[in-house]
Amino acid sequence: MSRVNPGAYRAASARTIQNEPGVRDSVGSATRTFDANRVRAFGQIDSERWRDWARDVKTHALTNLDRYLEEAEMRLLANGAHVHWAESADDALRVLADVVARHDIRSAVKGKSMLTEELGVNDHLEQLGVRVRETDLGEYIIQLLGEPPSHIVGPAIHKSLDDCRRLFHAHLGTAPDATPETLAAAARDALRQDFLAADLGISGGNFLAADTGTVALIENEGNIRLSTSLPRVHVAFVGIEKIVPRLEDLSGLLQLTARAATGQPIGNFVSLIQGPKTNEEVDGPEEVHVVLVDNGRTELLADDVAWEALRCVRCGACLNICPVYRQTGGHAYGWTYSGPIGAIIAPGMLGLAKALPLPHASSLCGACVDVCPVRIPIPDLLLHWREQAVEEGLTTTAETIGLKAFTALAERPDAFSAAGALLRWTPWSAAGRSLPILGGWLQERSAPHPSQKSFRRLWEEGIE
Amino acid sequence: MTMRVALFATCLADQFFAEACADAVRLLRHLGVDVDFPERQTCCGQPAFNAGYKAEAARMAAHTLSVFEDAEYVVLPSGSCAGMIRSYYSEISDEGPALDLGKRTFELSQFLVHVLNVETLGRGLSGKTVAYHHGCHALRELGVDSEPIALLSGAGAQVVPWEADKECCGFGGLFSAKLPEVSAAMADRKLDTLPNVDFVTSGDGGCLLQLSGRSQRRRVGASGVTTPFRHIASALWEGVG
Numbered sequence: 001m002s003r004v005n006p007g008a009y010r011a012a013s014a015r016t017i018q019n020e021p022g023v024r025d026s027v028g029s030a031t032r033t034f035d036a037n038r039v040r041a042f043g044q045i046d047s048e049r050w051r052d053w054a055r056d057v058k059t060h061a062l063t064n065l066d067r068y069l070e071e072a073e074m075r076l077l078a079n080g081a082h083v084h085w086a087e088s089a090d091d092a093l094r095v096l097a098d099v100v101a102r103h104d105i106r107s108a109v110k111g112k113s114m115l116t117e118e119l120g121v122n123d124h125l126e127q128l129g130v131r132v133r134e135t136d137l138g139e140y141i142i143q144l145l146g147e148p149p150s151h152i153v154g155p156a157i158h159k160s161l162d163d164c165r166r167l168f169h170a171h172l173g174t175a176p177d178a179t180p181e182t183l184a185a186a187a188r189d190a191l192r193q194d195f196l197a198a199d200l201g202i203s204g205g206n207f208l209a210a211d212t213g214t215v216a217l218i219e220n221e222g223n224i225r226l227s228t229s230l231p232r233v234h235v236a237f238v239g240i241e242k243i244v245p246r247l248e249d250l251s252g253l254l255q256l257t258a259r260a261a262t263g264q265p266i267g268n269f270v271s272l273i274q275g276p277k278t279n280e281e282v283d284g285p286e287e288v289h290v291v292l293v294d295n296g297r298t299e300l301l302a303d304d305v306a307w308e309a310l311r312c313v314r315c316g317a318c319l320n321i322c323p324v325y326r327q328t329g330g331h332a333y334g335w336t337y338s339g340p341i342g343a344i345i346a347p348g349m350l351g352l353a354k355a356l357p358l359p360h361a362s363s364l365c366g367a368c369v370d371v372c373p374v375r376i377p378i379p380d381l382l383l384h385w386r387e388q389a390v391e392e393g394l395t396t397t398a399e400t401i402g403l404k405a406f407t408a409l410a411e412r413p414d415a416f417s418a419a420g421a422l423l424r425w426t427p428w429s430a431a432g433r434s435l436p437i438l439g440g441w442l443q444e445r446s447a448p449h450p451s452q453k454s455f456r457r458l459w460e461e462g463i464e
Numbered sequence: 465m466t467m468r469v470a471l472f473a474t475c476l477a478d479q480f481f482a483e484a485c486a487d488a489v490r491l492l493r494h495l496g497v498d499v500d501f502p503e504r505q506t507c508c509g510q511p512a513f514n515a516g517y518k519a520e521a522a523r524m525a526a527h528t529l530s531v532f533e534d535a536e537y538v539v540l541p542s543g544s545c546a547g548m549i550r551s552y553y554s555e556i557s558d559e560g561p562a563l564d565l566g567k568r569t570f571e572l573s574q575f576l577v578h579v580l581n582v583e584t585l586g587r588g589l590s591g592k593t594v595a596y597h598h599g600c601h602a603l604r605e606l607g608v609d610s611e612p613i614a615l616l617s618g619a620g621a622q623v624v625p626w627e628a629d630k631e632c633c634g635f636g637g638l639f640s641a642k643l644p645e646v647s648a649a650m651a652d653r654k655l656d657t658l659p660n661v662d663f664v665t666s667g668d669g670g671c672l673l674q675l676s677g678r679s680q681r682r683r684v685g686a687s688g689v690t691t692p693f694r695h696i697a698s699a700l701w702e703g704v705g
């Protein structure tokens with residue numbers, strides 16, 4: 001995996017905010033556009049009912065996960081695909097290494113996929129001596145930059161148009177002031193060579209329909225279609241939570257996901273892959289491998305509160321609306337999944353101690369509750385992990401003592417109001433800076449002014 | 465028979481917005497309500513609850529439940545604390561009494577519009593331009609949206625559109641101290657989009673402290689004064705005229 005360091009969130013977010021103001025501008029405007037499109041697209045359908053339906057379908061699939069996964073495996077095998085079960089990232093990468101060795105793979109093309117990012121597929125392929133090319137435009141940009149994606153749907157949204165102009169000028173020789181169309185055309189030309197040369201195509205999977213063994217992929221650029229049909233071999237990495245019972249369920253889920261993600265009624269391209277090409281077919285890979293990946297998902301499923309996060313369809317809508325995410329973009333979160341969804345699955349998938357402070361990277365404003373197409377109660381899950389952290393003793397001593405003392409006071413009204421009076425004696429600006437909680441406040445803001453007298457005093461004196 | 469209301473000042477407003485609490489009392493009395501201030505009240509428990517200290521929050525909830533056991537209505541100058549009681553008390557304390565208290569609990573502007581059926585207070589804000597900040601919990605937990613704006617406009621104020629009026633200010637209780645840089649950047653977004661108005665108002669003291677504190681910090685060394693930030697209780701009392 002490229003980098004897993006959520007623990008550095010505070011430092012990383014502060015650094016982005018202070019040193020890279022352009023990131024905040026790019027992320028802010030891109031996410032606001034995404035969200036405005038979502039609002040419009042949700043407005044065109046009875047989105048409340050669709051969301052109820054989608055929640056129920058995904059919940060049903062998750063509560064019968066084993067059954068549907070086995071059904072999907074059976075169908076895929078019958079369709080002529082190979083199916084692999086990967087408990088860990090290492091297992092998944094081993095499958096890939098076998099395919100590479102058996103087919104003597106030299107170069108690969110890859111469609112946008114967060115799971116392959118989570119698994120560290122690119123690094124692994126390079127270690128195996130395979131040249132791998134990201135073919136989604138945004139992914140291509142960040143691959144050239146050597147950066148991980150900063151958003152589930154728009155991997156390069158932290159970059160401005162000028163950033164891309166400079167990058168393409170250096171790598172592809174486009175004019176320094178090229179139009180976005182020219183830049184896209186230049187990328188397309190460069191990528192065409194990679195598509196033609198590749199003997200392996202790699203993809204993720206947005207959904208897996210059990211009844212037919214169908215891997216469904218949504219995209220806008222046609223690069224996934226090419227990556228999964230041109231090369232001889234196709235390997236699809238699919239998270240086990242992507243399962244849905246029936247092919248029929250896809251019709252609603254594909255539409256709702258597109259509306260939530262980009263505001264489109266449906267993605268420009270939807271590929272439904274059931275296996276290798278048949279004898280009658282001209283196009284398509286000779287061999288298809290579907291790797292069903294767990295990598296921490298069953299652990300999340302075992303958590304009786306946080307399992308709901310597995311309904312996620314990775315639409316990015318919660319990132320787009322999140323005022324915390326908007327300040328920094330995704331890199332500060334320190335692992336593949338950022339924003340609200342990243343903060344609620346990190347503790348389940350990485351372990352709580354490693355995931356902190358991500359569950360605290362939220363003001364609990366609740367904006368994400370209104371947008372999630374599968375109704376994941378994100379703030380409740382954040383609270384759940386915070387409670388878990390307290391229970392496991394993963395908080396600072398200062399905070400624990402502070403809150404316990406505060407609680408003890410709050411149960412004794414006389415002591416509470418006496419303590420309140422002390423606020424007027426607090427050395428707000430000077431000594432306060434070294435105190436744990438007050439210090440954090442004063443770092444970024446002027447000292448608050450307590451009222452001259454508390455309301456309690458005013459009340460006792462009589463209010464006119 | 466006069467209506468009786470117990471004011472839950474909330475720990476933050478008691479100390480930082482004492483005059484606004486007094487204005488809430490004046491406003492309610494002006495509207496013919498008998499206001500009581502149960503003296504044993506302290507904190508609703510929200511800071512502990514949001515930080516994950518469920519057991520501690522439960523103790524404060526139990527205390528608050530006992531304080532307001534007999535109140536006909538509980539009115540708070542805070543959407544956030546009202547939201548805590550309404551949405552979360554049933555999770556952390558006796559469900560029956562918690563739900564019952566929830567039904568009797570209102571944020572100030574919500575109480576004026578939905579219980580007292582106030583349409584207009586007076587014309588005391590004539591000629592004033594105002595920006596209203598929607599506290600997240602008032603908006604999303606209580607559904608308080610048009611109420612404060614209707615009351616402000618009804619009193620003659622011109623409520624100026626604000627692009628970021630429904631975005632979080634970045635307070636979030638301990639969040640503001642744990643992740644101060646992100647929290648401040650959130651406040652900056654609010655302040656950067658703030659229209660030119662006579663004052664900014666909101667129903668939550670926490671948000672007002674965050675926005676005014678950040679606004680003052682940004683002006684340090686720069687000329688000019690910051691836009692005043694006022695609690696809605698004071699704005700509405702002025703609205704009576």
Ligand code: SF4
Pocket residue numbers: 152260311312313314315316317318319341371372373374375376
């Ligand atoms: S949590 Fe919901 S809104 Fe966020 S990415 Fe997943 S499905 Fe989309």
